[in-house]
Amino acid sequence: MSNQKAEKDGKVDLATFYVGEALCGMDILKIQEINKNMEITSVPNSPDYVVGVLNMRGRIVTIIDVCQKLGLPQSKSKDTQRNIIVNSQNEYIGLLVDKVAEVVPAEWRKVTPPPSNVRGVQGKYFEGVYKKENALIAILDVEEVLKDESVS
Amino acid sequence: MIIDRETIDLYIDETNQSLADIEKNLLILEDMGPNIDKSLANLIYNAMHVIRNGASLLSLSKIKDLSQKIENVLGLICTSRLTPNPEVVNILFQGIDRLYQLIEKIHSHEDMDIDEQLVLLTGLTSAVLPDDIKQSVTAVRDIPVPDAEHVFHISEFNLIQVLEQGKNIYVLTFDLIKDVQEKNKTPLNLVQFIQQHGEMIDSVFDIKSIGTLEENETSSAMPYFVLFASTLSYEDLILVLDVQSDQIKPVNSAISDLILTNNKTHQKDLGPVISVRYEDTENKSCKNLLNALSCELDFAMNYFSCHSDKVLSMSMARMQSVLKSLKDLQYQKNRIQANKLLWKVGKNIRDHAYQNNSLAKLDIQCGQIMMDHRILSRLIDPLTQIVIKMIRCAQTDIPAQICLKMTQNDNFIQVTITPANPQIIAEETYLDCSVEENKFKAVSAEFTQTFDISTGLVITIRIPNNVIILPGFGVAIDDHYYVIPKFNVTYCLTNLPKKMWHENNSNISFYHNEQHIPVVGISSTDLSYFQTKKSLIVCNVGNQQFALASDSTEPFELDAVCQPLSKQLKSNPLIAANCLLDSGQIAFVPEMGFLANKYLSIC
Numbered sequence: 001m002s003n004q005k006a007e008k009d010g011k012v013d014l015a016t017f018y019v020g021e022a023l024c025g026m027d028i029l030k031i032q033e034i035n036k037n038m039e040i041t042s043v044p045n046s047p048d049y050v051v052g053v054l055n056m057r058g059r060i061v062t063i064i065d066v067c068q069k070l071g072l073p074q075s076k077s078k079d080t081q082r083n084i085i086v087n088s089q090n091e092y093i094g095l096l097v098d099k100v101a102e103v104v105p106a107e108w109r110k111v112t113p114p115p116s117n118v119r120g121v122q123g124k125y126f127e128g129v130y131k132k133e134n135a136l137i138a139i140l141d142v143e144e145v146l147k148d149e150s151v152s
Numbered sequence: 153m154i155i156d157r158e159t160i161d162l163y164i165d166e167t168n169q170s171l172a173d174i175e176k177n178l179l180i181l182e183d184m185g186p187n188i189d190k191s192l193a194n195l196i197y198n199a200m201h202v203i204r205n206g207a208s209l210l211s212l213s214k215i216k217d218l219s220q221k222i223e224n225v226l227g228l229i230c231t232s233r234l235t236p237n238p239e240v241v242n243i244l245f246q247g248i249d250r251l252y253q254l255i256e257k258i259h260s261h262e263d264m265d266i267d268e269q270l271v272l273l274t275g276l277t278s279a280v281l282p283d284d285i286k287q288s289v290t291a292v293r294d295i296p297v298p299d300a301e302h303v304f305h306i307s308e309f310n311l312i313q314v315l316e317q318g319k320n321i322y323v324l325t326f327d328l329i330k331d332v333q334e335k336n337k338t339p340l341n342l343v344q345f346i347q348q349h350g351e352m353i354d355s356v357f358d359i360k361s362i363g364t365l366e367e368n369e370t371s372s373a374m375p376y377f378v379l380f381a382s383t384l385s386y387e388d389l390i391l392v393l394d395v396q397s398d399q400i401k402p403v404n405s406a407i408s409d410l411i412l413t414n415n416k417t418h419q420k421d422l423g424p425v426i427s428v429r430y431e432d433t434e435n436k437s438c439k440n441l442l443n444a445l446s447c448e449l450d451f452a453m454n455y456f457s458c459h460s461d462k463v464l465s466m467s468m469a470r471m472q473s474v475l476k477s478l479k480d481l482q483y484q485k486n487r488i489q490a491n492k493l494l495w496k497v498g499k500n501i502r503d504h505a506y507q508n509n510s511l512a513k514l515d516i517q518c519g520q521i522m523m524d525h526r527i528l529s530r531l532i533d534p535l536t537q538i539v540i541k542m543i544r545c546a547q548t549d550i551p552a553q554i555c556l557k558m559t560q561n562d563n564f565i566q567v568t569i570t571p572a573n574p575q576i577i578a579e580e581t582y583l584d585c586s587v588e589e590n591k592f593k594a595v596s597a598e599f600t601q602t603f604d605i606s607t608g609l610v611i612t613i614r615i616p617n618n619v620i621i622l623p624g625f626g627v628a629i630d631d632h633y634y635v636i637p638k639f640n641v642t643y644c645l646t647n648l649p650k651k652m653w654h655e656n657n658s659n660i661s662f663y664h665n666e667q668h669i670p671v672v673g674i675s676s677t678d679l680s681y682f683q684t685k686k687s688l689i690v691c692n693v694g695n696q697q698f699a700l701a702s703d704s705t706e707p708f709e710l711d712a713v714c715q716p717l718s719k720q721l722k723s724n725p726l727i728a729a730n731c732l733l734d735s736g737q738i739a740f741v742p743e744m745g746f747l748a749n750k751y752l753s754i755c
Contacts, residue, residue, distance in 0.1 A: 041632070041737070041738045042632075043721060043724065043727065043740070044630070044632060044674055044675060044726055044727075044740075045724050045725065045726040045727070046720075046721065046724050050720055050721070053718075053721075053730060053738050055593075055732060055736055055737070055738055057593065058589075058592075058593025058594075058596065058597075058598070058599075058732065059715075060715045060718075060730050060731075060732065060738055061718075062718035062720045062721055064720060089719070091718055091719065093718060093720070146719070146720070
């Protein structure tokens with residue numbers, strides 16, 4: 001966990017969703033909205049994980065396929081897919097996930113550092129893991145997921 | 153009316169077409185400001201003149217009177233005494249609108265009222281004239297037709313206008329039977345022919361000489377008198393009009409005082425000129441800045457060899473400062489007072505009210521707010537539609553009055569549209585504005601509508617002050633829309649015969665104008681791909697020319713409002729920016745340098 005993560009304390013509401021088979025979550029406060037607008041315009045010459053751009057009430061929002069970005073197999077069901085719109089560095093970005101699940105109240109102190117590999121995904125993409133009664137929620141590090149590796 | 157139905161129908165068709173052209177050209181003239189294109193102004197003037205003469209020929213008195221007044225104003229514009237600013241053009245449009253209505257109801261046009269338009273146009277004309285000529289606008293001069301009972305009643309101002317142009321005034325006499333019917337011409341043909349050699353001030357039939365059914369014998373002649381102004385001499389006119397000397401009579405005695413005054417006036421100044429001829433200071437400033445930039449580049453080049461980071465960074469800072477000034481200059485150049493375009497919304501509303509036989513008033517308040525004219529022109533249509541929708545929603549027996557108010561702060565300009573009386577719109581009524589909303593969003597504006605008991609329905613549009621506008625051409629390529637920057641586009645080729653395509657070592661080119669233009673595709677470089685395309689957009693980047701294959705037969709021109717690329721797209725070398733079209737679809741601005749390099753790599 002980064003220093004920033006270490007500083008986190010107290011309670012957090014995790015919005016959970018599925019990326020492939022993996023149950024992931026993120027602080028609900030980071031989410032601007034969740035929509036199922038699939039009128040996405042593909043962007044030529046873009047990496048595979050860039051699904052395209054979306055006209056969200058006049059604002060052009062880039063949509064990232066989280067499955068592709070994390071290197072997970074593509075979901076078969078398009079009906080349940082949703083765009084989770086987050087504000088990252090003053091920019092709205094959409095994360096295309098396979099299914100939105102429930103909101104889980106959690107405590108940061110119970111969040112454990114991520115292993116080097118979470119269900120076949122590199123640990124660097126996660127802030128940590130939260131153990132629910134019968135499932136593990138991998139907390140997505142949004143900034144890491146949105147980092148454009150082609151720049152580096 | 154003594155003219156046949158066919159001639160009247162022809163006049164209606166030609167007049168409607170001319171009025172449409174006049175409207176279009178007036179808008180162009182308006183955009184020119186004080187430095188108008190004289191030839192365009194004359195074109196408009198002449199078109200209105202033809203309408204008036206036709207009306208005179210057909211004895212359509214109200215159309216003749218109204219077009220005469222419009223012509224007077226246009227004459228002042230032609231001589232630079234009046235600047236075609238929005239207020240002037242608006243009054244002209246009101247007159248033209250009424251002309252349309254008179255033409256539409258040509259058989260009952262005498263019952264229609266034109267007083268309001270005449271007052272406005274006369275007021276406009278007299279307002280810009282010096283005191284000693286002012287009264288000529290309303291004063292009427294009688295000019296008798298020699299050897300006939302008829303008298304022309306002409307506004308003194310019209311006579312002064314033609315005298316000021318150095319023209320002589322004559323009365324021409326034609327016989328519509330001998331000069332028209334026997335020569336298989338129409339009266340309109342004759343009018344068009346006469347107008348080739350001068351200006352018809354007025355014309356009239358001598359109806360009394362035709363005779364009546366009660367009389368045993370009707371006349372074999374149908375005299376037609378024309379009060380005519382021309383720079384040609386008496387002798388020259390006889391030749392060019394192919395008439396007898398007794399058919400032309402110079403007019404002198406009836407207007408001798410006006411001729412004398414005009415001669416004196418010509419010896420001094422022509423009176424106060426309303427429009428201010430200003431030097432093109434913007435161009436000068438721009439030239440100075442480009443010179444400054446050139447000097448800074450020289451400075452940077454000279455000191456480049458010394459490898460001093462300090463000198464280079466200083467040089468860069470200086471160049472950036474000059475570039476910023478250039479950018480500011482460009483920004484200022486595109487800004488105009490909002491009312492210079494917003495009045496069109498008012499005109500559209502008037503048109504709509506007329507077409508629907510309803511009454512509505514739009515009160516536009518925008519003070520001295522300045523705005524980029526490219527954004528403003530894209531707002532006219534959606535603002536008009538919203539006002540119309542609001543009028544339709546209004547539940548009132550009296551004319552619905554709508555207020556359109558513009559305010560501004562450091563970050564945005566806000567337009568609010570509300571009914572003057574909030575009660576005329578039923579509670580919790582919202583307008584369906586999805587189409588208009590898309591158009592506002594395409595210029596990065598925010599659109600909201602709220603309903604409040606005290607204020608009623610309020611529509612708010614917020615337009616950010618600093619948007620990046622790219623003039624370009626919209627084209628479709630491979631299921632995507634692209635906006636090609638206008639400054640890169642040379643021309644567009646739409647006829648692409650297969651034999652003109654050439655393939656040489658996988659390099660594709662198109663043969664046009666005796667040269668092979670290398671062709672670049674967005675997603676493929678195959679000849680078969682190119683041959684499916686409908687057009688080639690020939691572009692220049694630096695000194696490289698190439699053609700971009702497109703699926704659009706007709707690229708559409710637009711001022712795209714660019715939105716910054718997200719960080720995920722910044723590394724995409726093909727895309728420089730993205731923007732929204734009025735339809736809500738997303739278009740990409742291609743990186744033209746990348747496409748030029750793509751062509752270079754092919755070569």
